[in-house]
Amino acid sequence: MYTTTPTRAPKQTLDSEAFMSLLVTQLRNQDPSSPMDTNQMIAQTTQLAMMEKLSALSTTADENFSLQMRVAAAALVGQDVTYTTADGTSATGTASAVSYAGTVPQVTINGMSVALDAITGVTAHPAATPAVTA
Template sequence: MMVDSVTGNDSVTATGIYTTQPTRVPKQSLDGEAFMNLLVTQLRNQDPSSPMDTNQMISQTTQLAMMEKLTNMDSTNQENFALQMRMAAANLVGHTVSYIDKDGATKTGLASSVSYEGSVPVVTVGDQKINLDSISGVVTPAPATTV
């Protein structure tokens, strides 16, 4: 193995599989685990002669619990909104809907089906696939008359 006399690096390490350092992608948000790690680190590194104030510790654990509950509420709200969009789209089937097409013209047609494949439900009107948030109006179908 060749060793460079100036730098002390061997040629195997310089050209081997470890030429690029692995990169670590930092978290973009603080979660409950991050706060718990901070609290545990704070407890480990506290001065034994003057420990952390009990009120301060209770305050921090309360903040952690509140943050976790708010995070759970946020995800529940997102799930509820997605469910409401699905229900609204399903209720459009059989109704006449108005929408603005890609040319900017207002079109009207009968909603025949709904697809939930994407993040926003897609309503089929004739041969067009229309995102639910692009529908601008709905007309209730006339009641069927019996003869």
């Protein structure tokens, strides 16, 4: 009978925890007669701070994009939109509602739920022209 041992899935990102672990290991295993240069230590600490700020910036950018998608989807309500169906054809209808339940907002068009990224065009309803009386 063969049994498989579970394999550890490696991390795909280098976060601050991994960075600190590497730095501590480096300090623990350094030669006492030739300690790490303080300039190197400051440079590595600076790199850690920069990495954390870039990670925070990336998170903020993702949140901003999500908010922009929500605003764009909400603006479609009441508009005539063209979208690509699952079979690749084009269809048109009026957007009546928006759902934010998933990662991509879903727009309800003629009773059918359509992902925001499947919408290919928008046509605004013409403004009503007031009647001119003489």
